[in-house]
Amino acid sequence: MIDVLIVGGGGAGLRAAIAVAETDPSLTVAVVSKVYPMRSHTVSAEGGAAAVIGIGDTLDEHAYDTISGGDWLCDQDAVEAFVAEAPRELIRLEHWGCPWSRESDGRVAVRPFGGMKRMRTWYAADKTGFHLLHTLFQTTLKYQEIIRYDEWYVTQLIVDDGRVHGVVAIEIRTGRVEAIAARTVILATGGCGRVFPFTTNAAIKTGDGMSLAYRAGAPLKDMEFVQYHPTGLPFTGILITEAARAEGGWLINKDGYRYLQDYDLGQPTDTPKLRSMELGPRDRLSQAFVAEQNKGRTVETPYGPVVYLDLRHLGEAKIDMRIPFVRELCRSYQNLDPATDLIPVRPVVHYMMGGVHTDLDGATPIAGLYAAGETACVSINGANRLGSNSLPEILVFGARAGAAAAGFARSHQGGQASAVRSQGEDERRRLRRVLDDGRGTGPRIADLREEMQQTLEGAAGIYRTGDPLAKAVETLASLRERAVDARVDDHSATFNTELISLIELHAMLDVAETVVACALNRTESRGAHQRLDFPARDDAGFLAHSLVHRAPSGVPSVGLLPVTLTRWPPGERVYGRD
Amino acid sequence: MTAGAYRPPRDRVWFLRSRAYAVFVARELTSVFVAWTIAYLLLLIAAVTGGTLQEFAVLAARPWMIALNVLALAATTFHAVTFLNLAPKATVVRLDGWRVPDFMIQGGNHTAWLLVSAVLAWVVLR
Amino acid sequence: MSTKESERAARRKAAADGHGTETIRLEISRYRPEQDTEPVFESFDVPMSEDWAILDGLNYVKDQLDGTLSFRWSCRMGVCGSCGMNVNGKPRLTCGTFLSEFGRGPVRIEPLKGFPVIRDLVVEIDDFLAKLSHVRPWLIREGEELPLTAEYAQTPEQLEAYKQYSMCINCLLCYSACPVYVLNPDFLGPAAIALAQRYNLDSRDQGDRLDLLNSDEGVWGCTFVGECTSVCPKHVDPAEAIQRYKVTAAMRSVLPWSRR
Amino acid sequence: MRRTPEPYLWLLFSAGGVVAALLLPVLVLLFGVLMPLGVLDWPAQAELAALLDPLAVRLALVAVVLLCLFHAAHRIRFTSEEVLGIARLDPIIAVLCYGAAIAGVVVAVLLLF
């Protein structure tokens, strides 16, 4: 019997595992991950992690930037807890060996970031997530008591009587399906960018945890809030980090004009100005791109319209010093050198503000089930996450969920052995059937996936309207039916990636349905959710989270949950004006 | 460990699979000629101390002997170049945090080689 | 228009123009333990596109031609380390190796050498993970910890001293390229030693990994073939890390009182 | 901690590599190629004998022989194991290789003293 079973070996999952091991070494803690932990998507994060350390900066300012950045949809108690604990988490990581970039006197260095009024983003050159994840992973190796299930894929939560009792998982290498009994489960499965066709997200970001919780009866929250990052490379969707702009990069349209000045984001200055122009929030920047496109001021390429990110004036030395990975990526994947060439960029799906609904300790409404990281929605990101808030978030709430789960495991005797056995058996039979029935006909997984992605991009992109959203509901429903008969060629038990793709497709369809349902229900525009048919923010009707349950019929049912306000009444989002 | 995992048999000619491997093996095999060169020099010393330099000179002038020594020259030179070039890998020099670039260390090594060679030749031939 | 669509459109247009119908042949090593006793090659023709990496070709095969092909990948931006394979005999990251590099092809794609093959292009890497744990890749401190209000000071120069070795993405191309490891899997190997050095050279680390590294399976197993460094996509230079530790280990053996 | 002789062997190997690199090419060139080919004349027996006379020179020569032979022995040991895939025979191969090197050193000492 495992005391704390963590699904996911990314930043949130590993931080939770260490928290459990440190809270109480007598507890057994396991990390189940569909890829080796150091392959998790946290590894791709580039720009940095925000936490107040600088003199002159205050927790309140970090909180205010976050709340206004989130268009007042953040739960302010959560934000306050977040900004207070973030510095300690980043220092802890420093103590574990994270190679943070430094000032010449040996202190940790900080850089500016979009939507932040102060320089408070810690960074490790432009491979922050990579260093953070490897530091965490290597640190977990110190704790013998952390059991790892590497390349195991969780297909189901075992829930009985309102309480979680474990998970069912496939060992990908052997095809073995196993029910793992656990007193508590923490979902730390990351985001779901892959429901869209053009994304910075890795192949593994298929929203599994959201789907697992949703199917088990836990609500998802704020699923309509999908972040487009303004600067992705066309074709691959590889991210060019916001740090490129923080270091002084400019966004220019086809006329070489710094177009952001036309969108109430301030006036161009030579050196970057905080909360202004290129350092505005991501939702506004991506929306400005669409406006430019409509004015015909973007550049057409085979991979869609682009604008340019201009780093040439930074010079080779600064680029190599501060953002070497940007240069490496541009050279390897775009065949250009940012020191001498313009980088073509376009908005790209990047981050999920929504996720599994939790409280401040990561607890979901199902007893013993917790969630943390991008898969969760504690509501610190509101309607638009600020760059560099996610990495500290996975640490702060990973640690909190770990500690809370450890507490729960200690005070609750486990379990329902019978439920574990019978639900495990059912799931094993279901998966066997998929393999054995072996349809050589039916629609291809890849085609269904692509149709789902196009549907989402079409209906739930940067701008949305009611009719296409309503149509998307139908398309997704039909996709779900067709997915039942999807063609499976691979009947092998050994490393069957086609079976995994199929399960992921089903998870993504769950997530896609909730995104569309929430977007349809929210008849206002706020942050990353912009309705052309309801262009104004409506605090009277929608200063509230969307809470979506799976109705008994299997369709999403959306309700509202008021936002928690503490000290910051809703106001206007002001950028570039002092 | 997975039962069904495939473990390829040992590749007997791995060193022919890439140019880099072949160069590596060639580099290592220069050591045979290093040993030979020492043996040859010991023979020379024996001749000098034993007063049989004439006979040694005759032996040394045999075509196969010259051929062998030309090979030895090529091999020891190859050894010298590769060994001196690889030296910076083991000896990273930092001055004030600034890492002395490899090419400088290599340049220094090769200069030393030339100097030593010149001095030796002068001593022997003067 | 979305990317995929426009990409298709571009391809269709090129095909209509008569010079875009080009394909390139991928010769892919297949191993299905339930049916094969040893790997066999299978050929697939995939569309030739300037922008496609090998990985895009493999995904095309999986999505459109044969759903049973198994391989690992995730980030497709050269940082997760999961897509290493042998491409035309050399270990490469397939997300960062472009089809255009291979002219008219064919391109031979095999699993990384030196590891047991689980299936198709998927190899077993548990051995590396065990080795990684073995070298104690975490910051070792003696005595009291600083409180969580202050960081250990580390100057940019001190950071520079180990930074390069911290860039390892655990892709294992270096193990695959190292003949010593392929012949003798007990050899600790390039990446694990580089990571040990990453901590040894960190000014905050007070530990000692001499007992692990100064052994026949540790640094002394390496005969400086140097291929680990040539194939490393992240310029970690494990060969250098190992040679440097040889000097350290030798000095500490001769002068046991010397510190690292 | 298990003790291993490798660090000492490696130090000898490295020093031998440097000595061999710096000294051997020019010596083979002179005594093995140019003089036998008649491009240069052989020095007189007495001259060479005089060169070998100082104790320091003789000691240095022994050192050179020792280092170069250990260098060669070390490399031959590993290369043969790698090329032939016989690492499990390492103890025997090591004894053979280093034994031969020691024999060479003994010969040098006998010749020079």
Ligand SMILES: Cc1cc2nc3c(=O)[nH]c(=O)nc-3n(C[C@H](O)[C@H](O)[C@H](O)COP(=O)(O)OP(=O)(O)OC[C@H]3O[C@@H](n4cnc5c(N)ncnc54)[C@H](O)[C@@H]3O)c2cc1C
């Ligand atoms: C390109 C890029 C750059 C970014 N840059 C920044 C930045 O500079 N600053 C910042 O603050 N944020 C950044 N972000 C966001 C941030 O990186 C992520 O939100 C964060 O890393 C998510 O971490 P996580 O631990 O929640 O999930 P992940 O790291 O995605 O980990 C998910 C884990 O869950 C496992 N898993 C998933 N499903 C299953 C299943 N069914 N069974 C078993 N295991 C499963 C996976 O194997 C994986 O281990 C960036 C994101 C991207 C895409």
Ligand code: SF4
């Ligand atoms: S050292 Fe280089 S090649 Fe080896 S695993 Fe690390 S990144 Fe890959």
Ligand code: F3S
């Ligand atoms: S290839 Fe192997 S032998 Fe050493 S230098 Fe690299 S580890």
Ligand code: FES
């Ligand atoms: S897919 Fe991540 S390194 Fe290639």
